[in-house]
Amino acid sequence: MHMATRGKRYNEAVGLLDQEARYAPPEAIELTKQTANAKFDETIELHLRTGADPRYADQMVRGVAVLPHGVGKPVRVLVFCQGEAETIARDAGADYVGSDELIREIENGFLGFDVSIATPDMMGRVGRLGRILGRRGLMPNPRIGTVVQQDGIPQSISDAKKGRVEFRLDRTGLIHVPIGKASFDDDRLMDNLVTLVDNIIRARPSGVKGQYIRAAYLTATMGPSVPMDVDRLSDLRIE
Amino acid sequence: MAVLNDLRNGLVIRLNDIIYTIVDCQHVKPGKGSAFARTKIKRITDGAVLDRTFRSNETVETVRVMDHKMQYMYRDGDILWFMDNESFEQHTLPMTLVEDSLKFLKEGETVTVKMDGQVPLAIELPNFVELQIVETDPGLRGDTVSGGSKRATLETGEVVNVPLFVQNETRIKVDTRTGKYVERI
Numbered sequence: 001m002h003m004a005t006r007g008k009r010y011n012e013a014v015g016l017l018d019q020e021a022r023y024a025p026p027e028a029i030e031l032t033k034q035t036a037n038a039k040f041d042e043t044i045e046l047h048l049r050t051g052a053d054p055r056y057a058d059q060m061v062r063g064v065a066v067l068p069h070g071v072g073k074p075v076r077v078l079v080f081c082q083g084e085a086e087t088i089a090r091d092a093g094a095d096y097v098g099s100d101e102l103i104r105e106i107e108n109g110f111l112g113f114d115v116s117i118a119t120p121d122m123m124g125r126v127g128r129l130g131r132i133l134g135r136r137g138l139m140p141n142p143r144i145g146t147v148v149q150q151d152g153i154p155q156s157i158s159d160a161k162k163g164r165v166e167f168r169l170d171r172t173g174l175i176h177v178p179i180g181k182a183s184f185d186d187d188r189l190m191d192n193l194v195t196l197v198d199n200i201i202r203a204r205p206s207g208v209k210g211q212y213i214r215a216a217y218l219t220a221t222m223g224p225s226v227p228m229d230v231d232r233l234s235d236l237r238i239e
Numbered sequence: 240m241a242v243l244n245d246l247r248n249g250l251v252i253r254l255n256d257i258i259y260t261i262v263d264c265q266h267v268k269p270g271k272g273s274a275f276a277r278t279k280i281k282r283i284t285d286g287a288v289l290d291r292t293f294r295s296n297e298t299v300e301t302v303r304v305m306d307h308k309m310q311y312m313y314r315d316g317d318i319l320w321f322m323d324n325e326s327f328e329q330h331t332l333p334m335t336l337v338e339d340s341l342k343f344l345k346e347g348e349t350v351t352v353k354m355d356g357q358v359p360l361a362i363e364l365p366n367f368v369e370l371q372i373v374e375t376d377p378g379l380r381g382d383t384v385s386g387g388s389k390r391a392t393l394e395t396g397e398v399v400n401v402p403l404f405v406q407n408e409t410r411i412k413v414d415t416r417t418g419k420y421v422e423r424i
Binding site for chain 2: 054055056057058060120123124127128130131134135139140141142143147170171
């Protein structure tokens, strides 16, 4: 397959990096921001290659982290619930609320939301949407805090809006998480990064053999990846 | 601990610290000599199936398994995602545990997953599943008394024999244990 040719903007961005080097987190953040020179506010993402095999249940990594400074984009929250809970959800700031009608809309292709929350009584029906939501990481899940009783709805919506991100292994053992926008200060991005890494490391599953984090890269949406020093990254913990 | 008589299809055992499920089990009680069981054992870790014969004097360690009803959600390469109907947690199962059941597994279908704590060991399809026929020929063969059968492809890709009067696009019930047509829905 013919390798795609890259444009001038991209190639210049690549020129700023040393592909052999492993940058410490602060430099990596700075560099990544410099590569984020496209005509919109790019999202900065963290990508990790782990030593975990998602096929084994005891090696699955899945959890949440609430980024202190948010992700930089407004989060659209959808809540599956019925009765009284619908009012609670709307008052708490949910963008879309409903039960069967909402389910039908999603079956028809509606995907205009970033997070979905549900009450347990709805989950039987929401299960049908597994095929559509599951792959996109939009399926409500108790471990992430998106399946909650009625009284937990406001907290869950609030966390979602404030910057709760989910990290989970994809089928090749990689983790991809946004940590903010290119317009953020280095400090803000660093705070988010520290919180995220701390949570990921705490979520290390029992069955993982060898090194948990094998490689780490920071990248901007349109930019090249910036390799990071894994040891320095793993040292970032919340005090 | 299980003795020879307890061995059955679907039982989960531990030999030398490795967990296996019994996928096939034939008990043999010859007139002369002691009884034994000729089994096929599937290793959980990689799905390899081995032959093993147990003699009547052997005891086998059984593994305590919990049955959880889960819905099959979707497949991501060689990982299948299921959601527990009670806890709503999502679990991943490797293809190796599930391959024999794939031919009757439809998205959204509820199956029983045997787990040892948090580790899934095996799945059990419901006895009957309703599936749609996606391809079969019209099967017109004139009037016969005995009738015949023809091949039909199901929505999962599996091919079964169905009676001639069953048309394309019909939903049918299939017995998962024998893989045969049961009736039209």
